[in-house]
Amino acid sequence: MARLRRTPGHNRPGTTALVCLLSVPLAGWAAPVVAGEPPARELTIELFPAEQRLQGRLSLPAAMLEDADGDLRFRFARGLRVDTVERGGHALNHEHSDAGYLQVTLDGDGDVAGGPLVIEYRARLQAPEDAGPGGGFLGAAGGFLPAGADWYPRRPEAEPASVRLEVLAADGHRVVASGSWRKDAAKDAATGDAATGDAEGVTRAVFEHPGGRALALASGPWEEGRSETADGVEVRTLFPAELEDAFGATYREKTVEYLERFSDRIGPYAFDSFTVAASPAPVGLAFSGFTLLGERVIPLPFIPHTSLGHEVLHNWWGTGVYADRRQGNWTEGLTTFMADYRFAEERGEARDERGQWLRDYAALPAGEDYPHGEFVGGNAGADRIAGYHRGAMLWRMLEDRIGEAALHAGLADFYAEYRHREAGWPELIAAVDAATEDDLEPFFEQWIGRAGAPRLALENPAAREDADGWRVTARLAQADTDHPWRVRVPLVVEFAEEDGRETHWVDLEEAAIELELELSTDARPARIAVDPDWRVFRHLAAEECPRILREAELDPATRVIPLGGASPAELAPWLGRVPETADPDTDPDSDSGAGAEAPRVLLGSRAAVAEWLSERGLPTRPQEVHADTDDLPDAGSDVEALAWTVPETGITVIAADSPGERRALAGALRHRAQESYLLQDDGEPVARGLWPVPGPWRALAD
Known part of the structure; x- marks a missing residue:
């Protein structure tokens, strides 16, 4: 059995820090191979959260090396430190490049050729508070090793492939990783029960994946809650104690519901367990057999009823059947359709959801638009529209054409054939096409391959x-x-x-x-x-199509008109950048973001903004725009922070009397920019909505 080792010298200054690390595999133990099954890679990861350190060991069986032509090249993050590369007890020549590759020269000696290839390595990670977006980290508050960050030696061309993972974690951390969770054991410091290591507070967890690709791992000082589906799938929550007490049961209940729902509609869930784990980082990520949610996200009341279902469904589309990214990423559009959109449909809000998608698209500058088939990743701005919204509408239009039964039959056949395998658009199209007598090739060719949309x-x-x-x-x-x-x-x-x-x-x-x-x-x-x-x-x-706040967010040419000492940096929480400034005397009568002039954000105190607008004959408050907007407070009310689009101009207003209030309002717009106006008091919305528009109806003359 693998043991947790505190190796002398690994804490010395100069140990390389692995900055972008994210997911962890396991296993230094020799699990039996069932006849007929391919041999598995075996990974062991040892985590020392208090020291921000990991040690790893990869063992590749001889059968996986049969096709090697003298050399093997692994993707291997350059921040990792190689300790040993050997086969049959013989050290092998190897080179670890700054480009993030490990080149291993296999020994042709017959005495060692039948043995496994073993690579041992180590790294020091960043603390959670120092990690950048998407980066790996390890510390007392938690750890995360991202998928695709090459924190273990991997050969993408040989994946998906069977893997067994064992993780030993010190300092009382529990662990979740890609695949089916098999068991946990914890050593009692007083009695030594479970004998999983030689350090206090050690836990051991084992995972197995029949078709692993770009593995991920997370750890934390979590409490565990357990439930089970009707089919015997183990459902766990791994949350800090306060979150487990308040929300654990709700998250397990909804997870069981989603697993059973999608199993009934698509096909059996691909793993024996599912875990919802908390992270100190503000994330929402799906991996094989688990999802990772930020600790500040978990208490939000809508998450278990919306976002959680989206992440669970990715275990069918994305980590159950992998997307062949060389042909684009079909998973997000299909997942949005079968999760987020279906949930809206069940709430009676499907029409509103479709309308929001089309208004967002209307706000997108033509130069930012691109075809759904070119989407690879990203969940904001033009990427979200191309990958999520355009993709979900594709499936909604197809359902109108061939019917729900045929569509679901084709998707179920696709899942059954490609589970734990890669598939691209051609395979997905063929499966759906086979479920109907229609020729769907022209439909997919147009809606996947073409930018723009009909007018x-x-x-x-x-x-x-x-x-x-x-x-x-x-x-x-x-x-x-x-x-x-x-x-x-x-x-x-x-x-x-x-x-x-x-x-x-x-x-x-x-x-x-x-x-x-x-x-x-x-x-x-x-x-x-x-x-x-x-x-x-x-x-x-x-x-x-009313003007919406999203226009300024989607246009990279958006400029800011700062008034009275306001700083363009106050918009960074919304725009994700600090916009350039515009001339305060700019013409306010230009078109919106889709027109000849770039959108402009008028930023400042309520009085300064009102004065600037009044001098140009424009409405000074949102209440002056439309008299029939019933949900707006009275014009005399003292609302602290206001965001609104000025109709028939390219101007968006962000008005509040302090930099903190303006920054808080900008942060709220990350999730509320689908509106024409948003009014806040004490950081809470008091009014939001769309400007009234005439609508598409035409009277019929006799």
Whole structure:
């Protein structure tokens, strides 16, 4: 059994720090190999949180080396220190480059050729408070070794592959890592029970993964809670004591619900356990068999009902079936559709969700737009729109076309065939295509490979009555006449005197078509609209698209007009950068972010902002923009912090009397910028919403 070793000399000055580390595998123990199964890599990781230090050992069985041509090259972070590379007791020549590769020359001696290749190494990590975004760390508050950070010797071209992982952690830390959790053991310092190490407060955990790729690991001074699904999957929470007492049961209950839900709809969950673990870092990450959530995120009341389900579903799409990133990343769009969107649907908010996605897209500058098929990663700005929103709408449109049953059948077949394997768009398309008689290749080719979106317009709509009932005529056109989109468009007719509505689906494959819709009722049609429920990914028309705060966030050319000593740096929590300043005398009458002028953020105290706007004949408070915006407080109310877009200009206002209030408001906009206005008191929203717009409906003349 592997033992925790405190090796002399590893604390000496000059030990290299591994800055970008993130995930941990395990195993120095020789687990039995079942006949017919491929041999497993074995990894042992030993963690010393108080010393911010790890030691690792990788053992590759001889069968994994049979195809090696004299040399093996591993990805291996340059901050790691190699102690030993050997085979059959013989040291092997090796070179660890600054580029992050370990080159090993295999010994051709027949006496050692049948033995495993063993690499032992060590590193000192950053403390949690010093780690950068996405970086690895280890300390008393917790540890994290990220997937893909090469904190162990790995050969991506040989993955996915079977791996057994053993982790020994000192200082009372518990551990979670990629794969199925097998067991934990803790040594009692007084009795020595479990004999897992020679240090006080040591825990041992073992994990197995039949198709591991880019492993991850986390540790912390956690309390453990356990539950179980109907199929016997062990569900754990690993939280600090206060969080476990307050939220552990809720997180386990919702996790069980999600595992059973997605198993029923897609196919059996790929692992024997699932763990929700806390991190001192502000993260929300999914890995094989576990998810890692920031300690400040866990108490948020909506997380168990929304974001947690998204992370659990990634164990089907992303870590159950891996995306072949050479062909793009299909996982986020599909996960958003089957988790976030479905949850909104069940709350009766699906239409609002689709509308928000299309308004965000309308706020995106044309130069930032790119096709869904080119999305590789990232969850903010243009990346979120291309990867999450555009992708989810693709699946929503496909469901309208082929039906929910066929779509889910194709996805279930895809999961069954590619679980623990890589798959790209061609494999996913083929599986869904096989579940329907339709030829889906043109659909996917367009919505994956093409940037932009259709712009639709209804011309000359009219209604007439004849002997057979009412008919509606119109011309349906799209703006791109040179390269028209192939799009299935819902036209919705509403009847007079609240007699309901009728939806007619039209296949538009040309620049324009003449329509004649035969209605199924005797009621008089009153008005008609193109896609009023936002079921097509498209450019919104001006009459259905209010300006939103997201415009300034999405445009890299956004500038700030600071007033009265306000600093552009106050916007960094929202924009993720310090914007350049703009001339305070700039013309306020230009278009929004999509127009010729870059968006400008007017930043300052409430009085300074109001004076600047008044001098230019613009509304000085959001209450002056629209009289029929009912949820805004009275104009005389003393709201501390205000963010709002000034209609018919490219200006966004951030107004509050102190730098701290303005910075707090900017931070809130990371999650609230889908609105036209946001008003806050004491850091809490008191009003938020969208400016009223006319909408897409057209009256039907006789």
